[in-house]
Amino acid sequence: MNRPNEGLSVRHxxxxxxxxxxxxxxxxxxxxxxxxxxxDLYHTYVPQIFRGQGIAEKLCKSAFxxxxx
Numbered sequence: 698m699n700r701p702n703e704g705l706s707v708r709h710x711x712x713x714x715x716x717x718x719x720x721x722x723x724x725x726x727x728x729x730x731x732x733x734x735x736x737d738l739y740h741t742y743v744p745q746i747f748r749g750q751g752i753a754e755k756l757c758k759s760a761f762x763x764x765x766x
Contacts, residue, residue: 716763727742738757738760
């Protein structure tokens with residue numbers, strides 16, 4: 698099954714503490730806070746027209762992989 702989110706590249710901006718995907722003039726992001734060894738994933742935003750395509754899932758998976766490291 699071909700998912701619409703395949704081929705999207707998640708960028709991690711450590712300085713701004715966010716994971717982002719560029720979407721045809723828009724941006725979807727997952728924001729987090731770090732305190733010591735704790736990572737608080739506190740907000741995910743996907744523009745309305747791109748919702749339901751698994752983009753938030755892709756952002757979360759990237760954040761979880763980062764947290765595992």
